Amino acid sequence: MRRGWFQKTVAVARVVKPGEVFSPSSSPQTLGKRDYVFIVNPNGANGRTGESWTKLLPQLKARLGTDRNVHEKFTSGPQHATQLTREAIHEGAGAVVAVGGDGTLHEVVNGFFDNGELTRSKDRSESIEPKTALGLLPMGTGSDFARIFDWSKDVNKAIDRLCKGERKKIDVGRVIYGKERKERYFINVADLHLSAKAGFFAGMHKQLGNLCYVIGALRGFQGHKNRDLKIRVDGGEWETWSNVTAICIGNSKYFGGGMKITPSADPSSGDLEAVILRDFKWHDFLLKLHTLYLGTHVLQKNVFSMKVRSIDVTEVDNFSNDDYPGTYIQADGEHLGFLDASISVVPSAIDFIQ
Numbered sequence: 001m002r003r004g005w006f007q008k009t010v011a012v013a014r015v016v017k018p019g020e021v022f023s024p025s026s027s028p029q030t031l032g033k034r035d036y037v038f039i040v041n042p043n044g045a046n047g048r049t050g051e052s053w054t055k056l057l058p059q060l061k062a063r064l065g066t067d068r069n070v071h072e073k074f075t076s077g078p079q080h081a082t083q084l085t086r087e088a089i090h091e092g093a094g095a096v097v098a099v100g101g102d103g104t105l106h107e108v109v110n111g112f113f114d115n116g117e118l119t120r121s122k123d124r125s126e127s128i129e130p131k132t133a134l135g136l137l138p139m140g141t142g143s144d145f146a147r148i149f150d151w152s153k154d155v156n157k158a159i160d161r162l163c164k165g166e167r168k169k170i171d172v173g174r175v176i177y178g179k180e181r182k183e184r185y186f187i188n189v190a191d192l193h194l195s196a197k198a199g200f201f202a203g204m205h206k207q208l209g210n211l212c213y214v215i216g217a218l219r220g221f222q223g224h225k226n227r228d229l230k231i232r233v234d235g236g237e238w239e240t241w242s243n244v245t246a247i248c249i250g251n252s253k254y255f256g257g258g259m260k261i262t263p264s265a266d267p268s269s270g271d272l273e274a275v276i277l278r279d280f281k282w283h284d285f286l287l288k289l290h291t292l293y294l295g296t297h298v299l300q301k302n303v304f305s306m307k308v309r310s311i312d313v314t315e316v317d318n319f320s321n322d323d324y325p326g327t328y329i330q331a332d333g334e335h336l337g338f339l340d341a342s343i344s345v346v347p348s349a350i351d352f353i354q
């Protein structure tokens with residue numbers, strides 16, 4: 001493994017003990033320590049992530065440091081976690097661990113990809129196996145991905161998981177969007193129209209904590225109209241769906257800090273769950289809000305759920321002459337832009353430490 005970027009890494013001398021037979025499978029590559037790179041958003045959860053991390057680090061090094069080289073990398077701002085993740089994978093890290101909330105996890109997941117391909121180790125002379133895994137230390141405000149595992153908040157348990165290093169293949173979702181056909185990956189949920197618009201405005205008021213979601217919802221409803229949209233599932237025929245309020249496409253189940261919006265999505269299933277809400281009025285959300293947390297909203301007559309491998313969504317109306325900015329798109333709570341969108345699953349894309 002190249003040493004430049006990690007700096008602190010020390011080469012591990014291979015000693016063959018008396019009576020031990022040296023074999024290629026016990027080569028330094030497989031027995032040597034691998035680098036675990038922790039990508040920390042110090043300002044996550046209004047600064048609490050940085051504080052918790054500082055307290056946790058000695059414990060983490062004491063327990064994990066016997067088998068792995070522990071590296072900490074602090075993000076300096078939005079998108080930096082994506083760049084740090086790509087660099088760690090290029091250098092052949094054993095794992096990249098996102099330390100923060102769902103925003104940091106989203107950026108780390110995007111670092112596992114580069115120009116539509118999986119990011120790979122640069123050093124092709126060594127076969128680095130197993131490939132870089134994704135780990136998670138949930139320490140942000142929102143931990144929607146962690147919710148599906150029913151993990152407790154006990155940091156010792158989180159360290160246990162990293163020490164064990166058990167891997168499971170998980171899918172991610174890919175969104176190709178807008179006129180420029182940009183690309184973004186998501187691990188939780190991508191969504192369109194009202195929920196994405198509310199998320200856009202909530203994102204402007206994050207410093208207010210959970211109040212930002214109330215403000216986001218109020219601003220989202222301002223001027224909102226349910227729209228007719230054209231939808232194509234798994235490359236089939238285009239169909240017009242009338243009065244669409246929101247479309248949520250889940251690789252996992254939760255968004256918005258615990259709403260079970262795509263209740264039968266499973267990141268190991270090889271598909272996504274698309275939930276289409278139609279004809280909702282603002283008062284429906286007040287009356288039915290609790291069903292979104294329980295996941296029972298899919299039983300209502302104007303909510304449709306289906307398993308998809310891909311879903312394309314485009315506008316029916318040409319609105320170029322009015323002041324409608326377009327239909328909002330977000331992925332894992334991050335605003336991306338406006339329709340068109342093509343969303344698909346990338347099956348078994350990442351090894352996740354579970």
Ligand SMILES: Nc1ncnc2c1ncn2[C@@H]1O[C@H](COP(=O)(O)OP(=O)(O)OP(=O)(O)O)[C@@H](O)[C@H]1O
Nearest residue numbers: 044045075076077078100101102103104140141142
């Ligand atoms: N050093 C930094 N300073 C400010 N913002 C940052 C920094 N590093 C990353 N970010 C941005 O902060 C966002 C939120 O990060 P994170 O998810 O860890 O925290 P959070 O407060 O728990 O938020 P969330 O609601 O997403 O759970 C990320 O999407 C990222 O773009």
